[in-house]
Amino acid sequence: MCRNPRIRASFLAAMTLALMLPAVLFHGRSSTAHIVTEVPWHPVAAAYRTAMFMGDLKPVPWSKIRAAYEKANPAAYGTKSAQQKLTELDAALGKEAATLIGRSIDGQDRQALYAATTRVLSRAIRIHLEAAHASLRDPSAAAARIASARDLYRAIEDFIRQADNKAFGKLGRAWLTLTSSAGTSGVLGGGASGADEERFQQARQTIDAYLIANFEPEVFTPRGKLTPLPETVVASKAPVKIAPWLPPGSSLNDQDPLPLLVLNFEMQGIDEKDLPLIAYGDMLFDSPEIFGDPATSLGVTCSTCHNRSDINRALFIPGITHQPGAIDVDGEFFNSRFNDLREDGLDIPSLRGLRFTGPYGRDGRFASLRDFTRNVIVNEFAGAEPTPFMLDALVAYMLEFDFLPNSKITGEGQLTKAASDAARRGERIFKQPFTEMQDNSCASCHIPSAKFLDRRAHDIGSQTGSYAHSQSTAFDTPTLLSTRFNAPYFHDGSLPTLASVVEWFNLRYGLGLESDQREDLTAYLETIGDADEPYEVYTGRHTPFRLAFEELTTFASTLDTLLPARDAFHAKLMIDTVSADLALDAAGMANTTAKPMVYELADILADIGKAIDAKDWPQAETRWASFKLLQDKYDAAMY
Amino acid sequence: MMPQCTDQPRGKAVSRRNVLAGAIAGATLCLSSLSASAQDELVLAFIPQENPEKLLGDIKVITEYLSKLIGVPVRGFVTSDHAAAVEALRNNDADISFMGALPFVIAEKEVGAEVILSEVYRGKPVYTGRVFVRRDSGISNMEDLRGKSIAFADPISESGFLYPLQSFVDAGLLKQGEDPKAFFGEVFFAGGYQQAMQAVATGLVDAAGASQYAELLLSADQQADVKWIVESDPIPSHVVICRMGLDRGLKDKFVAAMLTLNNPENKRLLAHVYSPDGYVIADPALFEGVRALARAHGYLR
Numbered sequence: 001m002c003r004n005p006r007i008r009a010s011f012l013a014a015m016t017l018a019l020m021l022p023a024v025l026f027h028g029r030s031s032t033a034h035i036v037t038e039v040p041w042h043p044v045a046a047a048y049r050t051a052m053f054m055g056d057l058k059p060v061p062w063s064k065i066r067a068a069y070e071k072a073n074p075a076a077y078g079t080k081s082a083q084q085k086l087t088e089l090d091a092a093l094g095k096e097a098a099t100l101i102g103r104s105i106d107g108q109d110r111q112a113l114y115a116a117t118t119r120v121l122s123r124a125i126r127i128h129l130e131a132a133h134a135s136l137r138d139p140s141a142a143a144a145r146i147a148s149a150r151d152l153y154r155a156i157e158d159f160i161r162q163a164d165n166k167a168f169g170k171l172g173r174a175w176l177t178l179t180s181s182a183g184t185s186g187v188l189g190g191g192a193s194g195a196d197e198e199r200f201q202q203a204r205q206t207i208d209a210y211l212i213a214n215f216e217p218e219v220f221t222p223r224g225k226l227t228p229l230p231e232t233v234v235a236s237k238a239p240v241k242i243a244p245w246l247p248p249g250s251s252l253n254d255q256d257p258l259p260l261l262v263l264n265f266e267m268q269g270i271d272e273k274d275l276p277l278i279a280y281g282d283m284l285f286d287s288p289e290i291f292g293d294p295a296t297s298l299g300v301t302c303s304t305c306h307n308r309s310d311i312n313r314a315l316f317i318p319g320i321t322h323q324p325g326a327i328d329v330d331g332e333f334f335n336s337r338f339n340d341l342r343e344d345g346l347d348i349p350s351l352r353g354l355r356f357t358g359p360y361g362r363d364g365r366f367a368s369l370r371d372f373t374r375n376v377i378v379n380e381f382a383g384a385e386p387t388p389f390m391l392d393a394l395v396a397y398m399l400e401f402d403f404l405p406n407s408k409i410t411g412e413g414q415l416t417k418a419a420s421d422a423a424r425r426g427e428r429i430f431k432q433p434f435t436e437m438q439d440n441s442c443a444s445c446h447i448p449s450a451k452f453l454d455r456r457a458h459d460i461g462s463q464t465g466s467y468a469h470s471q472s473t474a475f476d477t478p479t480l481l482s483t484r485f486n487a488p489y490f491h492d493g494s495l496p497t498l499a500s501v502v503e504w505f506n507l508r509y510g511l512g513l514e515s516d517q518r519e520d521l522t523a524y525l526e527t528i529g530d531a532d533e534p535y536e537v538y539t540g541r542h543t544p545f546r547l548a549f550e551e552l553t554t555f556a557s558t559l560d561t562l563l564p565a566r567d568a569f570h571a572k573l574m575i576d577t578v579s580a581d582l583a584l585d586a587a588g589m590a591n592t593t594a595k596p597m598v599y600e601l602a603d604i605l606a607d608i609g610k611a612i613d614a615k616d617w618p619q620a621e622t623r624w625a626s627f628k629l630l631q632d633k634y635d636a637a638m639y
Numbered sequence: 640m641m642p643q644c645t646d647q648p649r650g651k652a653v654s655r656r657n658v659l660a661g662a663i664a665g666a667t668l669c670l671s672s673l674s675a676s677a678q679d680e681l682v683l684a685f686i687p688q689e690n691p692e693k694l695l696g697d698i699k700v701i702t703e704y705l706s707k708l709i710g711v712p713v714r715g716f717v718t719s720d721h722a723a724a725v726e727a728l729r730n731n732d733a734d735i736s737f738m739g740a741l742p743f744v745i746a747e748k749e750v751g752a753e754v755i756l757s758e759v760y761r762g763k764p765v766y767t768g769r770v771f772v773r774r775d776s777g778i779s780n781m782e783d784l785r786g787k788s789i790a791f792a793d794p795i796s797e798s799g800f801l802y803p804l805q806s807f808v809d810a811g812l813l814k815q816g817e818d819p820k821a822f823f824g825e826v827f828f829a830g831g832y833q834q835a836m837q838a839v840a841t842g843l844v845d846a847a848g849a850s851q852y853a854e855l856l857l858s859a860d861q862q863a864d865v866k867w868i869v870e871s872d873p874i875p876s877h878v879v880i881c882r883m884g885l886d887r888g889l890k891d892k893f894v895a896a897m898l899t900l901n902n903p904e905n906k907r908l909l910a911h912v913y914s915p916d917g918y919v920i921a922d923p924a925l926f927e928g929v930r931a932l933a934r935a936h937g938y939l940r
Binding site for chain 1: 720742793826828829838844858939
């Protein structure tokens, strides 16, 4: 009997899904809008995959690997650590794990870490299967043991599938045979059936033999990468391609609630379909195709970090992000050639009002938005050199990002009648010079009439120098507009609230602000950083899918320009993005009966791509006309 | 009132080995409960979807909420399976259990359990079972599955076994009560919707029998690779049932508290009770089809 007859289907972007497959991150390309909450892992499986992922980072975060085994993993079920679960399963195995894994960490020996953790995992699977076999007279007990073994096998299953697909099939059927031959208790005898021990034994032998040969050999072939692969495959030196993967607890989901996107042209009533350069830039902002692997395969796009031009508070990758909403973009994982060998993760900045907020980068290192954008594509995320058209389009699109409309302040940064008395009192403090700040006020850097910034970098003491007597730390003054909704604050996201920012300045500079003054100053910051509507609101048929569908079909509308221009490269890039995204987005439709219609539209776009490949432009135009007709026909069902 | 969350039912742990002893003791305990005018706690049995540890956090949240509304401590525990939940109801080790329609009709017949609430999905207290195949398999109808392999979710599952199978009976491809192997080449029970859907999506089997919503357990790209070719008759949604003899006042308070989960401000709590869209008062007549099917397959004596 299974629970949960319906698994809630709301949810493209940022919606949480009760029970979804972890495999989503590991089945080739996925897109940010479709990635969903992973099923909790077995603590030992979570620790293993975390250790293998982090073991490939450079420098290796050894202390985090140790913590992966010794502390409870938030991505795992229960409250016990992997080490506790192993000891609970088998005291001798637990002792062996603590000794060998601990020794490999102490010695910072990656190969020893792989060998020890892999053997322990494999042994744990086999111990559970042995116990299941011994429990066959009690089908419920046997089923529980099989489930635990299966939860552990999940740690290596997708790698076996990709590296040794034939064995994956054989093992998969063996697992099905195990669950089928273990019998069932039924309910009070109703529906009960006994175990088929012979079938169970055969299936168990199949799994045991494979695990022993491939995950418990006497000696493992030296590994360059620690992605778990069957030993027989590695030893054979057969070429293996494994899709990029992320450790348990990773989230590329959009944040929930989704920030509201405010585009200048849209607010003026101009249709994006009439602005093909901007529409193409919008597409590129949502396209993993502009990056290289692993970002492309994982579906990472500009909007993965900058949801709807703002931030993504939910983004998290263990080992790469020091806290949700932050990321170290110059580490080993996304582009080893760009690895700066420093743990210097940054809180993701909002891109709202981008045309007013240059220079770019937390320390203002790029004067030009175009240069900054190229650096993100080529260096941070290993993409190919973008064409001038791509950069023009991306920049044109991003320059449309506006701050959130806020009826409490004027365009010159002055409070309106809608502001509270507390905010007015706070405004006076904001503009008051402090001798402790060299006679500067908050407003000296956060100039109200200049969108609350001064376009300069300052060292305010928010980070200690990276070496003695250095002049290496200064950060660009951030705007205070729309900031009420993009906590945390400071370059590293170390301050969780605007109140804590006020407190930090009060202490750092000894301003001597009383409690009520700090509250007033906070009220002012919350007022100038406020918004009339901060988040996207879904009602009725305005669903996450509908939002995605409208965006994707707008992107597709650039074919009206690209096909007549016979621009094969840019047309194909758009089609590869939109066709794949349409099909993936269908998974989150509220109107599930219309899913086949979406697949049909995606297939037509793919056909256009094939026609372009064949240089059959008339056929491409014919299919594009078909797409538009069908889009109109299906429009009402697209939600 | 302080809620409690434990991994133990009221009294000693239940096992299938003491079914007979439990049955005898149960009659006595039920009588004593009937005569009690009030209880000092309400015990809920939860059936795990997968690993029991995954449910503990949910239980804490929902029992805290219910405790405040009902006015007595509400305690929850995780059973090993449906059988253990039914036995806990029979032995008065649990007062309430969340359950599927099939085990409910067995519990109703065997221990006098009463259905009190039904889960609602997309406005209805029903759902369906479907048979899924890979889109590129060339399989388009039931007849195409003759001699092929199929993974059902679990033998004690309405949507993941009995109802999809009944579709083959209704189509004349199997006789009522006949071994499914008379039509399919291989029949597996994968252990759950997710495992069954994975088995078909990854090509381990030709088809999977599972809930209409089980497709959503696949990743987005996998969903594009599968389609369904058979849909069963409507199946009553999963239910909340209570043991025979539960104090009526307490039962009414529990029902009223659960119905507050339908209020917009409380919807988020539904995620902690298996994520339905809401609850409605159950209609016992809705289960007649399940009873008939359970009898046909020998689940009901």
